[in-house]
Structure formats: C-alpha cells, structure tokens
Amino acid sequence: MILKASDQARVFHTLTALVDENPDLPAPEIHIRGHISLSAMLTVEVVLHGDEDGFEAWRQALDIAPEAVQQRQLSLGGWVSSAHTTQLGVAIILTVHHRQEAPPARILAAVA
Numbered sequence: 673m674i675l676k677a678s679d680q681a682r683v684f685h686t687l688t689a690l691v692d693e694n695p696d697l698p699a700p701e702i703h704i705r706g707h708i709s710l711s712a713m714l715t716v717e718v719v720l721h722g723d724e725d726g727f728e729a730w731r732q733a734l735d736i737a738p739e740a741v742q743q744r745q746l747s748l749g750g751w752v753s754s755a756h757t758t759q760l761g762v763a764i765i766l767t768v769h770h771r772q773e774a775p776p777a778r779i780l781a782a783v784a
Contacts, residue, residue, distance in 0.1 A: 680704055683716050686760045694733040698726035715763040727768035731755060734764060 683704050691697060698720065706714035720726045731741065736755045743753045751770040756763065 680706070680714060682760060683714050683762050686762045686764075687716065690733060690759075694729070697729055697733055698723060700726070700730070713758075713761065713763050715765065717765045717767060720768040722770060723768060724770070727753060727766065730766050734759070734766060736766065 687702070701717075701719040701721075703717040703719065704714060705717070718730055720730070731738070734755075734757050736757050740757075741753055741755045743751055745751055749771070752767060753770070754765060754767040756765045758764065
C-alpha cells in the first residue's frame with residue numbers, strides 16, 4: 673500500500689512543532705519519503721544549499737551533536753554534510769550541499 677498524504681500528518685506535525693519553537697530557521701527544501709510496505713517510519717530530508725549557517729541552526733534545533741555530522745565529497749565536485757535524528761517517530765536527515773573544492777571549514781570545526 674502506498675502512503676496517502678494523510679499518513680504524512682506526523683511529518684507535518686513534527687516540522688510545525690520544530691518551527692514553532694525555532695521561528696527563525698531558514699527555509700529549506702523538504703522531501704518526504706515513505707512506503708508502508710517497506711517501512712512504517714517516514715523520512716523527511718531537510719536540504720539546504722550552500723547555507724552553512726542555516727545547516728548549523730537546523731542542527732542545533734534538532735539537537736544533533738556536532739560529532740554526528742558526516743561529510744563526503746561528491747564525484748562531480750563539491751561536498752555534502754549530513755546528519756540524522758528521529759523525532760516523534762519521524763526520521764529526519766539534515767543535509768547541506770557545498771559547491772567548493774575543500775571541505776567546509778566551519779562545519780569541520782564544529783565536528784572536530
């Protein structure tokens with residue numbers, strides 16, 4: 673069975689509660705994934721592009737430890753920093769894409 677929009681209410685509730693507590697968070701792209709036959713857990717990806725300050729604000733709002741941030745270099749250039757958590761039964765993946773040759777220093781400093 674494929675998820676209906678009403679099945680995603682938990683995601684909307686989780687994000688609304690987070691934004692109500694942190695109204696100054698920058699607006700990200702939001703991708704919701706889930707399929708009942710594959711997993712009962714919904715996943716929401718919060719994506720920022722080149723906004724290291726925004727990534728840090730979301731990381732703190734989600735109460736993700738700095739050492740939980742992972743970085744990887746993309747084959748076509750640039751970097752991705754990501755971290756994940758679970759809140760109210762929703763898996764949340766926080767991601768920021770960087771278009772630079774070296775790893776993002778600010779996020780590396782937070783991770784170190």
